[in-house]
Structures are given as structure tokens and as C-alpha cells.
Amino acid sequence: MSRGRALTAVGVCILVALVGVIIALAAPSAPSAEQRARDVAESLRCPTCVAESVADSQAPVAIAMRALIDDRVHRGDSPDQILSWFRRQYGEGILLDPGASGIGILFWVIPVAIVIVAALGAAGRRRWRLATFLGAAAAALILIPLLTPGESPAVVAEEDQVDGIDLLTSAAEAHPGDLDLRRGLADALASAGRSDEAADEYAAAYRLDPGDRRIALDYAGALITSGRADEALPVLESAHARYPDDAAVLLLLGTLLDDRGSPRGDDLLRRYLELEPESALRDAVETRLVAPGPPASSGTESG
Amino acid sequence: MIRDAATRWEDDGLRVLGINFRDNATTARAFVDSAGLTFPSIVDADGSLSVEWGITGIPQSFVVDADGVIVARRIGPITAEWIDSDVRPVVVAPR
Known part of the structure; x- marks a missing residue:
């Protein structure tokens, strides 16, 4: 590789790295564990309530579900993984907004x-x-x-x-x-x-x-x-x-x-x-x- | 009623396990004693075990077959009719 091409390659790498840094700085910070748990709880239907989310309900089952969500979030499970788990245990109806697919x-x-x-x-x-x-x-x-x-x-x-x-x-x-x-x-x-x-x-x-x-x-x-x-x-x-x-x-x-x-x-x-x-x-x-x-x-x- | 079923079909393999939802050991033990329950019970202090079973209310009963599959569940008190229609066929093989 000629010296000119090598310099060009280095320049491109630096440029890509700079763009990456800019994107990372501009991106919103990741939600906290508490916020992720809250988001998951808001997506789930309290099974013993009428039209109330797990996040908002004070029913014993909802409280237990929130504890389990917190535990899974702190263990590193993603919101999607947790929601999938609840779908498996409770069926699609546990979601407040079941998808049209x-x-x-x-x-x-x-x-x-x-x-x-x-x-x-x-x-x-x-x-x-x-x-x-x-x-x-x-x-x-x-x-x-x-x-x-x-x-x-x-x-x-x-x-x-x-x-x-x-x-x-x-x-x-x-x-x-x-x-x-x-x-x-x-x-x-x-x-x-x-x-x-x-x-x-x-x-x-x-x-x-x-x-x-x-x-x-x-x-x-x-x-x-x-x-x-x-x-x-x-x-x-x-x-x-x-x-x-x-x-x-x-x-x-x-x-x-x-x-x-x-x-x-x-x-x-x-x-x-x-x-x-x-x-x-x-x-x-x-x-x-x-x-x-x-x-x-x-x-x-x-x- | 469930105690009677546990005794009647013990030789057929029926095993009954109680789960005390969001309870502590002291009050759970007091409940077991007062109700005269003879089958084992465990304490689910934070309710997470019950949620793993997919409970949607209290009390709730599950029938699990020999393969470990939940084949029936009942929300609310157990009745003789439910034991006859949903528990008995799983425990007592057709003759």
C-alpha cells in the first residue's frame, strides 16, 4: 500500500471514529433500571383488575408481578425478554396492547x-x-x-x-x-x-x-x-x-x-x-x- | 375437600402442594394448622413463585399431570364437581 493510501485509510478510520463519538454523545442516555421496570409494568395488564396496568395496580398479584419484573431487570433481562416471559406464562392477553400480528x-x-x-x-x-x-x-x-x-x-x-x-x-x-x-x-x-x-x-x-x-x-x-x-x-x-x-x-x-x-x-x-x-x-x-x-x-x- | 381428595387418591399418585401467596412463615403455619391441612405447604413471600405459575387471582388451583403439564386450573374455591371433572380423570386412569 502506498503512503498516500495508508494516510487516506487512517483518515477514514479517524472520521468514522469521530462520527461514532458524535452519535454516542448525541444519543439519549439509556433508561435507568427503574424506568425499564416501570415501562414493562405499564405494558402489562393486571390480571385481577379491570383495565389497569401492573404499574398502577395495588392488587397483590400486580405487586408480586412488579417484584418479579424488578428482579429480572436487575438480573439483566431486557424489557422484550421480560414481556416474552409474561406472554408465555399468561398468554397474549396479559399485554395491555396485544399486537395485530x-x-x-x-x-x-x-x-x-x-x-x-x-x-x-x-x-x-x-x-x-x-x-x-x-x-x-x-x-x-x-x-x-x-x-x-x-x-x-x-x-x-x-x-x-x-x-x-x-x-x-x-x-x-x-x-x-x-x-x-x-x-x-x-x-x-x-x-x-x-x-x-x-x-x-x-x-x-x-x-x-x-x-x-x-x-x-x-x-x-x-x-x-x-x-x-x-x-x-x-x-x-x-x-x-x-x-x-x-x-x-x-x-x-x-x-x-x-x-x-x-x-x-x-x-x-x-x-x-x-x-x-x-x-x-x-x-x-x-x-x-x-x-x-x-x-x-x-x-x-x-x- | 382437597384434603379428602389428597387422602383418597394418594395411592393413585395424587400429590397436593399448597403455596401461600405473599405470606410469611408464621401466619402461613397458623393457617395450615387452623385448616387442618395435612399436605405440604410452602411460603411464597414475595409472590414471585405464584406469578411464575401464572396466577390470575386468589385462591387458584392447578392440576399438573404426570408429565408436568398444567392440564386444568380453577379460580376460586374448589368444588366437588371440579374435583370430579378435572382432577379425578388425571389421577385415576380409566378402567
């Missing part, structure tokens, strides 16, 4: 899929009144993710949906106690119109967490759309006992009981109207309330 996409796609399944149920079974009501209940569920800012529902191609079901089936078989995998598989099956299989998977999720209102509603919905409304009754009764003023539960249970000629169905539907006076289904519910009871056999269908 991977399994997180289910949190955005599922509510839309429920409505589609309800509509298919209406067309396929000619039980239009019941299916309409089911769709309305699902529409109520849809509002939660749609009103969450920053994300929008995504659309999954049919072939991806099938692959997703295969993937979720394998994962659920490998981890039979993982609630979110069970629920994810059930939701994917429901959105694919495989209501009967979805109901079985919801049953597994329901066994893991019978107190989860959403699972109970989805389970009951899958049972109804797969023609197993009788099996949905005890699920909805249990949900009603736990959440006596839940509008969606009142609507579904009231409709099922009303369909069977039970006067209690009317009571539940009236309670639904009290709680949801502005419901778009008000007219339909009132029509049902004043109409004479349906035939004793719920198998009678009209064209």
Missing part, C-alpha cells in the same frame, strides 16, 4: 369472526331470531377492541386461517393447560365456521377458567350456532349467576329460555332492556316479549 391478531379478528359465524348460523339454520340475537351480543363484544385506539382489525386470508388452525391445534396439544392457546384455537375454528369443533375447544378453555365471562359467552355462542343450544343453557346460567347484570348474558339466556317458553326468559329480556335502553335490538326484544310463546318444540323451523 402473530397470535395477537386473534384479539382483533375474533370479534368480527363471531358476528360472521352468527350470520352464517342465521342463514344455515333458519333460526333467524336466535341468530340475530346472538349476533347482537357478539356485536357488543366487538366494541371493546374497536374502541381501543391505535390498532385496527386485520383480515386473514383463508389459507392463512387454515394454517393458523393447524398451528394452534399442535400448540394446544403440546400445552393442553394453556388457556390462551385453547381460546385462540376455539376462536379460529369458530371464525372458520367449524362451530362444533370450536364448541369443544371452548369447553376445554371453559374448564380451565369457568369464571371468564368472554369464554362463557363464546362457548355458549358456539354451542348455539352448532345446534347444541340445550348445552349452552347451563353455561349461560352459570355466567348469569356470576354476572347477573351482564347485558350479553341476559340477552342470550333470556332468548334461549324464551324460546323454550319459560317466563323467566321474559324477565331476563326485560332486565336486558332496563340495562340497555338504547339497544339497537330494543324493538326486536320488545316484539319478542309481546309475541305469544313459541311452540313447545324448538325444532320447529320456518322457511
